[in-house]
Amino acid sequence: MARIAGSIGAETADRVREQSLKLFAAKGYAAVSMREIAAAVGVQAAALYNHFPNKQALLADLMLSHMDGLLAAWDSEAVAGEAPAEALQRLVRFHIRYHAGRSDAVFISYMELRSLEPENFMKVEKLRQTYEGVVQSILEQGVEAGVFRVEDTRICAMAIIAMLAGVNTWYRQKGRLNLSQIEGIYTDMVLRVAGAGRREDLCSAAE
Amino acid sequence: MARIAGSIGAETADRVREQSLKLFAAKGYAAVSMREIAAAVGVQAAALYNHFPNKQALLADLMLSHMDGLLAAWDSEAVAGEAPAEALQRLVRFHIRYHAGRSDAVFISYMELRSLEPENFMKVEKLRQTYEGVVQSILEQGVEAGVFRVEDTRICAMAIIAMLAGVNTWYRQKGRLNLSQIEGIYTDMVLRVAGAGRREDLCSAAE
DNA sequence: GTCTATACTCGGATAGAC
DNA sequence: GTCTATCCGAGTATAGAC
Numbered sequence A, B: 001m002a003r004i005a006g007s008i009g010a011e012t013a014d015r016v017r018e019q020s021l022k023l024f025a026a027k028g029y030a031a032v033s034m035r036e037i038a039a040a041v042g043v044q045a046a047a048l049y050n051h052f053p054n055k056q057a058l059l060a061d062l063m064l065s066h067m068d069g070l071l072a073a074w075d076s077e078a079v080a081g082e083a084p085a086e087a088l089q090r091l092v093r094f095h096i097r098y099h100a101g102r103s104d105a106v107f108i109s110y111m112e113l114r115s116l117e118p119e120n121f122m123k124v125e126k127l128r129q130t131y132e133g134v135v136q137s138i139l140e141q142g143v144e145a146g147v148f149r150v151e152d153t154r155i156c157a158m159a160i161i162a163m164l165a166g167v168n169t170w171y172r173q174k175g176r177l178n179l180s181q182i183e184g185i186y187t188d189m190v191l192r193v194a195g196a197g198r199r200e201d202l203c204s205a206a207e
Numbered sequence C: 001g002t003c004t005a006t007a008c009t010c011g012g013a014t015a016g017a018c
Numbered sequence D: 001g002t003c004t005a006t007c008c009g010a011g012t013a014t015a016g017a018c
Helices: A012-027 A034-041 A055-077 A084-100 A103-111 A118-145 A153-169 A179-193 A199-206 B012-027 B034-041 B055-077 B084-100 B103-111 B118-145 B153-169 B179-193 B199-206
Strands: none
Touching: A012 A034, A012 A055, A012 A103, A055 A084, A055 A103, A055 A118, A084 A103, A084 A118, A084 A153, A084 A179, A103 A153, A118 A153, A153 A179, A153 B153, A153 B179, A179 B153, A179 B179, B012 B034, B012 B055, B012 B103, B055 B084, B055 B103, B055 B118, B084 B103, B084 B118, B084 B153, B084 B179, B103 B153, B118 B153, B153 B179
């Protein structure tokens, strides 16, 4: 049970990821100093450089591993050949559920793109567009199948992702609504944006 | 036509607002230095302090005057007693049109809340909630009148604002779509989220 | 791997001349 | 109102001991 000093519990690199994720999400990348991250981890600032070459690489690591994880998780969640309405619903529920325990990473990936240097930006942007493409392609399939009515699938995909990302600006675990309620509300809203859903869900009020 | 040196064209204070708005929107408040703003304006950094007591006050000024302007503009745009569906449509068109020439300010007001010190945050947050309340109250009126179907007006209001704010992340003047096209697409999407609209708009695909 | 110490740069902000 | 010069703290990052 004896441990080498400095390696108690999680590996330091992981604790650095964990703490910097929190801090970047709360204050923004540029507003967080390496000293601050180090203090949160419980080491000196210089020790961070044993694990990451610099601050920028730390941000890039966080964003890339988040996007990788998101896409990998969706890959194993997606059901090939599923009807578009179900696929969209599955995606929204997946997205909200997946990001529930990762709100900081989602927030950063959405907000800190501009803090990335060109090289890292391109890498992350490619993954981000892949995810956007997942949404867009579901919308396209729905339009082709005649079950969605979407004027512009690309814009609609971005609007949906923006809507979902916005949850982070107000969601708190002890808030008025629990996660499954939020999940339900957003599923409905997204289906509406896509012009799908049972008639009575969408139109009874207007009749 | 002779002018005192340093007062050519717009007042310096306004030029400072203008340039810092651009820079804050592009790079984030924390990532922009006073020297950078000064260089963009064409003065020395120290000169900025003739117009604003410090960097934080500059940000607060930008955000407060934006929110004030937004609310004032909506006040003179809103039509008392208008039907909820028309009011919501008017709001979306107003919002998109208003923010078209002010995308930087909208972006900052949405993204830099966390950069405000507590005192300034409260002031801005109050105005922000007022605007959120405008959307929410239109939704509530629509629900009461039976023309909207919204599960949770507060969340729906936030989702709508997030959707509209998201436009800034991709809208470019020379992009694929012009502003009136975007306006139309978003008006439709927002009406759908609110569960409103003519039946054929919402439901023909599902019939 | 982590520490202390430090190099070096850049940040916000101020003083005082013009 | 703007300038030059400067203060001082904080930033990232490195060197070298342990």
